[in-house]
Amino acid sequence: MIEMYVVYGLLTGMVTLIAGLLPLYIDFKGIRYIIAFAAGVVIATVLLDILPEANLKKDAWILALGFLCFYIIGKLTVLHSCGEMECERHSMNMVSIFGMAMDNIVDGIAITVGYLTNPHLGLIITVAVIIHEIPQDVTATLLMKNLGYSTKKMLFPILYAAISYPVGAYAAVYIPSIFYEPIIAFVAGAFIYIGVGDLLLEAHKKFNIKVIMSVISGFIMVFTIEKFLH
Secondary structure (H helix, E strand, C coil), X not given: CCCHHHHHHHHHHHHHHHHHHHHHCCCCCCHHHHHHHHHHHHHHHHHHXXXXXXXXXXXXXXXXXXXXXXXXXXXXXXXXCCCCCCCCCCCCCHHHHHHHHHHHHHHHHHHHHHHHHCHHHHHHHHHHHHHHHHHHHHHHHHHHHHCCCCHHHXXXXXXXXXXXXXXXXXXXXXXXXXXXXXXXXXXXXXXXXHHHHHHHHHHCCCCCHHHHHHHHHHHHHHHHHHHHHC
């Protein structure tokens, strides 16, 4: 019987694949609100679920390391979410693809470690990962379209990104449980950067009350899931 954390990894990979393919066939509008909603979900997940499971007295430096690592990955690969639909013309090279895959593998590991720590935490992390990956996957495809890539050439990065989730989720099974708390602290730092340093800043490049409401909606969704699970 396939374990639930592997199912979560496969589900996340499928959503990533769909989100990466959709811009090939439809014109995305209002993505700023998707980014804002994702920011609310990710930040609420960190505050309500991930941080309470971390040992911050011992692993605060690992939390800081997670933040720093994802800051560097985000800036070097330039795979941020473009809320204005005006992505600058950057090349989609192997560094970008590798960075995107590493990001997704870490998310897959987070899903499994979260689930093995607490099934509730694994589910919440899965929801947060799926929602925050949608605008990034859409952005990556839009960048490639703007660069004039053929559909065939775009498929490799999209598939690579999708496969990385179940790979990370399955590989995490072999991580000794003694490392779970440090990994959760690392994931907390990574999610703080993704939620605040990437998604929230991008969503608020221009003031818009609908963006604020979208962020609040993200928080409400996590609160609702918490209420339902409890």
